[in-house]
Amino acid sequence: MKYIMTDNPKEEYISVILNNLIKYNLDYIELREVKPIAIFVNDENDNKIGGISAETHGNWLEVSFLWVDEKLRGQKIGSKLLKDVEVEAIKRGCKYSFLDTFSFQAKDFYVKLGYKEVFTLEDYPLTSKRHYFVKQLKENK
Template structure:
């Protein structure tokens, strides 16, 4: 066996790891469909001024990105994006939502919208924190 360390991995080598891990993971879980979910906000000129990117998988919504143009923050655009994504996730059968944010981003925003912090990475990467949140979207049966 030969171990190779690099700070410049080839995409094809990374794809081998990713594809094999996905194949294994999918063989172990009951719901295999991961479905993308994105909502974009455009201004009158058609410029993108905000959006959310997520995936639904089984009974979970996993939010990866939420952004609103800095000049438009405080106008409930982010809240609407998040609520609309959660509503669509519920239609898809999701009961929970998961996301993470940095301490310099939107921690209080998510708390205000019902997210509960479940884990924090301290000193990430050095002076910030990375907060992980979950929210129950529907009542458990």
């Protein structure tokens, strides 16, 4: 056996690890379909000024990224993006949402939108914290 350490791994090698891990995990997961979802906000010149990227997996929505241009923050664009992706996740059968943020980003924003903090990594990377949140999704009636 040969162990090789690198600070510049080839993407194809990372894919081997990921694909084999997924293959193993799928034997233990009831719902195997992972579906991406993204919503983008464009200005009048078709420039991206905001967006959200997430995946639904079984009854969970996992938000990867949420961004709104700094000049447009405070105009409820981020709230609309998050609510819209949650609505789509509910249509896909999701009951819960998961996301994380840094202490210098949007912790209070997520709390205001009903997310509960479940875990915090201290000193991440050194001067910040990384906060993990969950939310129980509710159908609009």
